[in-house]
Amino acid sequence: IVPVVPPLGFDGDGKTYRVNSDSVALEVAKGLGAIKLIYITTQDGLLKQGQLIRQMLVADLDTILANHKEEVLPEMLSKAIHAAAACHAGVQRVHIINGRVDEGLLAEVFSNEGIGTLIYANEYQQIRRAMKKDIRAIQMLTKKAVETDELVKRPRVSIEKNIGDFYIFEIDRNPVACVALHLYAEQKKGELACLYVNPLHENQGIGRKLIQFVESKAREMGLSELLALSTQAFTYFQSKAGFTEGTPDDLPAGRREKYEQSGRKSKVLVKKLK
Ligand SMILES: CC(C)(COP(=O)(O)OP(=O)(O)OC[C@H]1O[C@@H](n2cnc3c(N)ncnc32)[C@H](O)[C@@H]1OP(=O)(O)O)[C@@H](O)C(=O)NCCC(=O)NCCS
CATH class of the missing domain: 3.40.1160.10 (Acetylglutamate kinase-like)
Incomplete structure (x- = not known):
């Protein structure tokens, strides 16, 4: 009827x-x-x-x-x-x-x-921790950015291993953006990684909300520095999120090794939290 x-x-x-x-x-x-x-x-x-x-x-x-x-x-x-x-x-x-x-x-x-x-209304949008069932969504979401070399390719096993580091931004239960916070506890540093906003939702502040979210998590964890690596969005991190240009020396030793092996020549960005 x-x-x-x-x-x-x-x-x-x-x-x-x-x-x-x-x-x-x-x-x-x-x-x-x-x-x-x-x-x-x-x-x-x-x-x-x-x-x-x-x-x-x-x-x-x-x-x-x-x-x-x-x-x-x-x-x-x-x-x-x-x-x-x-x-x-x-x-x-x-x-x-x-x-x-x-x-x-x-x-x-x-x-x-x-x-x-x-x-x-307010409660409609949320950032939540990713779960195993979200791995495919993260891969689908970031596929284009991987193809254009904006993001590094992450195989399923690597996302699965670190799934607790990933967060999803949902609209109406539909993942439209993601980000990860990898922890280097010994150095009290965190790395903001895999930031991606579906182009249909870009320029609406979602990227900034995810960065702020990760930053506040990092502060809660008592980290002193937030790092990010970017090939194409470094001016975004600088102008919209208060990061400054760093050098590979800012990366923890193990991370620096991986960085050099990758040959991606990403810029290193740093934000002091204390
Ligand atoms: C970069 C990215 C995360 C921005 O997300 P977003 O939600 O569209 O960004 P916001 O809405 O928070 O900010 C929009 C502002 O940033 C600017 N901006 C967006 N992408 C930019 C880039 N790559 N470089 C410089 N500025 C950029 C926009 O022009 C806009 O400026 P305005 O506010 O002065 O109009 C998104 O475009 C993306 O996913 N890019 C591909 C993946 C990537 O490069 N990730 C970073 C590596 S970790």
Whole structure:
């Protein structure tokens, strides 16, 4: 059964009025205690400087609505306002998708990435420790970066051996990024490794969140220095995460040996934690 609720209201004299359908959908979702609300529109979703926003924390949408309403296309404003209201009313996810895309609804619900914009309440996104069952996801996620030599190839056994070092960033239980923290206890150093953000989710602060996460873990462990090796993202580590350029001498002896054997000529980056 598919119930259809028309956006109509009545006054005391029985006159009918058209009411805002976004607001009707919001009230129905609240009434049902829905975990998901999907707005089907004629636009691809919410845009930022012409680019589709794939996902956004409701707090960030609140900020836009409070301070930069003009950034939202006028025809999407009602959707944005009601999406935020729905998240605040306990609906965990609100999707805004283009109804004119063939099978768009199926793609949004059943594909990993979806097609439109997803507004989510806080608890929706998380960084969690990777488990054995995530090894394949880590390999799939980083495959492209391995091919372009941004990341070193990690065979299954090597990830499995160090699985406790890996963390996954999930959106809607879907791994979209990963990172690892390898510990050199004797030297009180840690190495941030295997940082990768799925390109569909890049430039949304996920890389920085993972670095901050690893940094705070390293501080909790009482480490004095965080290291990172990078062939192509060293300016990122410097400008966005406060690392400075180091030398291979900063690496613990065993790690330095591996570094030299690899011949990758990665730059060594260092962040002092104390
Ligand atoms: C580098 C990477 C982790 C960035 O992740 P992200 O979530 O897109 O980054 P954030 O959203 O935190 O930051 C985006 C900012 O960093 C900049 N940036 C992204 N990649 C960059 C790179 N390789 N070099 C320099 N700056 C970069 C963006 O231009 C953007 O700048 P702005 O905030 O001034 O607009 C991601 O692009 C990636 O996975 N790259 C391939 C793997 C890799 O190189 N990993 C590092 C080796 S351990």
